[in-house]
Amino acid sequence: MNLDDELRALGRSAVVPPVDPELTAAVLTRVAAVPVRRRLRDRWRAFLAGLCVLLAGLALTPPVRATVAEWLRIGGVEAHPVGTGPSTAPPVPGVPGRMSLEEAARVAGFTPALPRELGTPKGVEASPGFVALGWDGVRLEQFRSTVDPVYWKKNYTALEYVPAVEGYWFGTPHELVLVDKRIVRIAGPTLVWERSGVTYRLETADKADAIRLAAGTS
Structure with a gap:
């Protein structure tokens, strides 16, 4: 030819x-x-x-960007399409830790952001560079976006670009994998976005709720 x-x-x-x-x-x-x-x-x-x-x-074009992001990095999260994923996921896990927000900020090295409408979280955990906050049916993780990713996400359908927060919605259950390839758990629907060098994972069942909470996180 x-x-x-x-x-x-x-x-x-x-x-x-x-x-x-x-x-x-x-x-x-x-x-x-x-x-x-x-x-x-x-x-x-x-x-x-x-x-x-x-x-x-x-x-x-945002929809095409979403397709490209399926095999690229979103802040501290890498997305890897690997075919069909889990059909079900357990309820959104709570955060059992009972740190104060001030203590979590000292341990993590940055001040965690909060969704304004949810108020004080019921659970708070932190480690260097990482904070997890929990409410009923909502889990918000936030961590420094570094040169290396913190999580891989595997097994899901097409990502959906969310222009309101310039992030991506994982609408189906998927494996949540640490960079050392340990499967943490099966995660449910999750919104992922990045802001000012911090990556956010907001896990909740309803996409509209996730977008609204993410837009109000500061």
């Missing part, structure tokens, strides 16, 4: 999300300025234009 045939096949198979026409024009203008030999110019322009527009669409 020659280059012309390869480019045609690529064009037929590529699924490109909608892109702003002004962005497309800007990309084509940049491509036109690329110095190449005359006999290859048209072929390379077509190839580079298609590739740049595709990449631009991937960068700008």
